[in-house]
Amino acid sequence: MDNQDIKNRFGIIGNSPLLNRAIDIARQVAPTDISVLIQGESGSGKEVFSHIIHQLSSRKHGPFIAVNCGAIPEGTIDSELFGHEKGSFTGAHEARKGYFEVVDGGTIFLDEVGELPLGTQARLLRVLESGEYIRVGSSKVQKTNVRVVAATNVNMFEAVQKGKFREDLYYRLNTVPLRVPSLRERPEDINLLFRKFIVDFSEKYRSPGVQLTEDAQNMLRNYNWPGNVRQLKNVAEQIAVLEKERIVDAHILQNYLPNESRTSLPAIVSSNNNAKEDFSERDLLYKVLFDMKKDMVDLKKLVVELIQKGVDSSTFDQNSPYINQLYQEIEPQIKSDTEGYGIAPTLTIHSPNNNNTANVLKNPVAQDDYLQDAQEVEESLSLVDKESDLIKKALKKHRGKRKAAAQELGISERTLYRKIKDLNLD
Secondary structure (H helix, E strand, O other), X not given: OOHHXXXXXXXXXXXXXXXXXXXXXXXXXXXXXXXXXXXOOOOOOHHHHHHHHHHOOOOOOOOXXXXXXXXXXXXXXXXXXXXXXXXXXXXXXXXXXXXXXXXXXXXXXXXXXXXXXXXXXXXXXXXXXXXXXXXXXXXXXEEOOOEEEEEEOOOHXXXXXXXXXXXXXXXXXOOXXXXXXXXXXXXXXXXXXXXXXXHHHHHHHOOOXXXXXXXXXXXXXXXXXXXXXXXXXXXHHHHHHHOOOOXXXXXXXXXXXXXXXXXXXXXXXXXXXXXXXXXXXXXXXHHHHHHHHHHHHHXXXXXXXXXXXXXXXXXXXXXXXXXXXXXXXXXXXXXXXXXXXXXXXXXXXXXXXXXXXXXXXHOHHHHHHHHHHHOOOOOOOOHHHHHHHHHHHHHHHOOOOHHHHHHHHOOOHHHHHHHHHHOOOO
């Protein structure tokens, strides 16, 4: 069976070289039993290729089942795939067969396989390597003969690098990679697909046919199509049902294309794969405060070093106006940045006219005592310690009223109670 026969049998429309390449890979790999990982954007037609692989294989008379891994809750995914015994968990009133037991001798299509929990990934790896699995709540090892075809719309290699997907399972599934091209990668097929959908929906709803003007056809080809073939099909159905005009130009077509996705400009993405994600606002606040504290510590150490080197006190007297002016400029800013979070500013500038400072500079014995007092010990940068301090200050500020303290901290009262208990602040 050649590619054109496969297109006719499975209703695939298009002549794009990328599409033909994907069909050719599916045709060649189908007679074997090796695992296939189908990659492509959502709506690009990945499930169609799983049917091609199954129907052209020796398992075509066996069962076929498609499982959306992302739609099954994490707490029940193991039971759905591998089954469970009676009483193994709450609600398990009777034993149940899993998909791998039901589809024995056939093909199972795991869509959105990247959404599987890590524990389920380990179970799936064992099935792929030895054909063995264990029901939830059982200790009996069972065997199955199932071919696994997986699909994903995420970058699996990046998921492996971030620890969200097992590396050994990725390479076990990705024995033969098959990439389904997005619709914007095959612009020559867009108008052909649209005409096919319009004809189908016109017959279904018994409405007159629709024709596109040249500018409307160009708009279809230049549109980004984030939803791929599924989105194009939806647009065709809307036009067939809702549009009164049977000749559709670009102005009419524009009403059926979402504004937010009309641009084809490239998106700016971060190139730093090692950057930490999901920073909360509180984490960022802590980081800013810690950096500010470190700068203050460095500044004080610099002053101590200057004193140790025997800086002439006349230098302070000579630059006194500038030092005082600098202090007056930054003091309000420091207070406004810190008082809102219950943190007192730590910057202290001694007046050059202060007798104690002058005595320190002139008296070596006093200088040693002053340096001992001036030694700065860096505070702990532990988030737990800082969080504990903030909670204590908020409670003290509101005289122990936890509801007001929780509002001050920007957290719920329930969360505050839990943190007080965890940090032993009672």
